[in-house]
Amino acid sequence: xxxxxxxxxxxxxxxxxxxxxxxxxxxxxxxxxxxxxxxxxxxxxxxxxxxxxxxxxxxxxxxxxxxxxxxxxxxxxxxxxxxxxxxxxxxxxxxxxxxxxxxxxxxxxxxxxxxxxxxxxxxxxxxxxxxxxxxxxxxxxxxxxxxxxxxxxxxxxxxxxxxxxxxxxxxxxxxxxxx
Amino acid sequence: xxxxxxxxxxxxxxxxxxxxxxxxxxxxxxxxxxxxxxxxxxxxxxxxxxxxxxxxxxxxxxxxxxxxxxxxxxxxxxxxxxxxxxxxxxxxxxxxxxxxxxxxxxxxxxxxxxxxxxxxxxxxxxxxxxxxxxxxxxxxxxxxxxxxxxxxxxxxxxxxxxxxxxxxxxxxxxxxxxxxxxxxxxxxxxxxxxxxxxxxxxxxxxxxxxxxxxxxxxxxxxxxxxx
Numbered sequence: 001x002x003x004x005x006x007x008x009x010x011x012x013x014x015x016x017x018x019x020x021x022x023x024x025x026x027x028x029x030x031x032x033x034x035x036x037x038x039x040x041x042x043x044x045x046x047x048x049x050x051x052x053x054x055x056x057x058x059x060x061x062x063x064x065x066x067x068x069x070x071x072x073x074x075x076x077x078x079x080x081x082x083x084x085x086x087x088x089x090x091x092x093x094x095x096x097x098x099x100x101x102x103x104x105x106x107x108x109x110x111x112x113x114x115x116x117x118x119x120x121x122x123x124x125x126x127x128x129x130x131x132x133x134x135x136x137x138x139x140x141x142x143x144x145x146x147x148x149x150x151x152x153x154x155x156x157x158x159x160x161x162x163x164x165x166x167x168x169x170x171x172x173x174x175x176x177x178x179x
Numbered sequence: 180x181x182x183x184x185x186x187x188x189x190x191x192x193x194x195x196x197x198x199x200x201x202x203x204x205x206x207x208x209x210x211x212x213x214x215x216x217x218x219x220x221x222x223x224x225x226x227x228x229x230x231x232x233x234x235x236x237x238x239x240x241x242x243x244x245x246x247x248x249x250x251x252x253x254x255x256x257x258x259x260x261x262x263x264x265x266x267x268x269x270x271x272x273x274x275x276x277x278x279x280x281x282x283x284x285x286x287x288x289x290x291x292x293x294x295x296x297x298x299x300x301x302x303x304x305x306x307x308x309x310x311x312x313x314x315x316x317x318x319x320x321x322x323x324x325x326x327x328x329x330x331x332x333x334x335x336x337x338x339x340x341x342x343x344x345x346x347x348x349x350x351x352x353x354x355x356x357x358x359x360x361x362x363x364x365x366x367x368x369x370x371x372x373x374x375x376x377x378x379x380x381x382x383x384x385x386x387x388x389x390x391x392x393x394x395x396x397x398x399x400x401x402x403x404x405x406x
Contacts, residue, residue, distance in 0.1 A: 118400065118401070122393070122400070122401035122403060123403075125391070125393070125401075125403070126391065126403040126404075126405060128382075129382065129385060129386045129391060129403075129405050130386075130405050132382065132383060132386035133386040133387065133405055133406070136383075136386060136387065154383065157382075158382045158383060161382045162382070165219065168395070168400075169219065
């Protein structure tokens with residue numbers, strides 16, 4: 001399965017609404033703070049996504065906020081929206097080289113929202129290890145090029161797993177005696 | 180093949196002096212199963228191996244090897260159980276420095292009273308099977324890290340263990356040689372109905388297991404089926 005770059009944008013918006021209602025500008029600013037080294041979220045996309053979330057019952061308008069310019073519409077997560085977010089985080093990202101961005105989005109969203117971080121890391125880890133296991137069980141063809149393609153994918157999956165270990169270390173701990 | 184687990188850790192705890200290394204760890208390994216124990220440095224992986232091998236005694240809980248409670252045995256009985264049922268491969272080989280490599284590999288058989296010529300012949304076979312380019316006449320101090328690991332693997336396999344415990348068994352080898360050694364460790368143990376616990380920080384090694392048990396801070400963070 002090939003991921004398009006912004007396939008998870010609606011769920012990311014839901015994650016950004018966890019904890020407190022936000023207006024579009026606030027949400028864009030928070031998104032850009034979560035992912036400081038990626039392309040800033042365009043305003044147009046934020047408002048279009050929020051409108052779609054509202055239409056689908058995943059977010060709702062809870063008021064307006066007066067600022068220097070025009071009034072800003074404030075959105076909050078609905079119960080259905082939270083359910084959708086949890087379902088997204090419960091599903092590991094694809095174990096492919098192109099799935100790396102999705103892993104970053106899910107991990108950052110899990111860490112910021114605090115939704116089952118350990119569970120997310122465990123599921124994603126298992127998903128990746130299973131994929132490496134599958135690849136190991138079916139050796140590539142004999143040509144060096146085929147082997148290189150296989151090794152590239154395994155190296156990518158391994159890099160994801162190593163990065164996930166850092167995420168696990170950042171996860172809030174509540175595991176009793178750790179000494 | 181029986182249903183009885185070959186290795187059981189039940190609510191095991193252990194402290195190194197005043198530092199708690201493991202607490203409340205339970206693990207059951209069935210015949211034919213390969214379990215990877217993973218986790219960050221200092222999470223208790225190596226301590227778990229030493230407890231499972233009966234080298235260390237648990238402060239709390241029980242360790243059973245092939246149904247025998249290790250804590251109830253005296254030192255001699257524990258050593259015997261280890262020789263007969265457990266193969267142990269440690270990260271740096273840990274060969275006996277004043278024995279030539281062939282005698283190191285043959286040691287578990289020699290201690291069980293196997294005739295020296297037979298024991299050495301079997302040791303030589305195992306050195307070949309693990310892919311070690313050694314005559315056996317070398318001294319441990321002359322070996323590279325990878326060769327020491329291969330010799331330690333041969334020593335662990337020579338008596339046909341029921342439980343193979345391997346702590347970073349391929350860490351000193353390149354990817355291809357490491358993979359080949361892992362093949363031998365797994366296939367040789369499984370073909371005699373044994374079970375393998377492999378500790379590794381290498382995800383590619385962990386992916387060879389049927390199950391991953393991940394430790395964090397001396398406790399089981401998660402256990403997931405991979406096969």
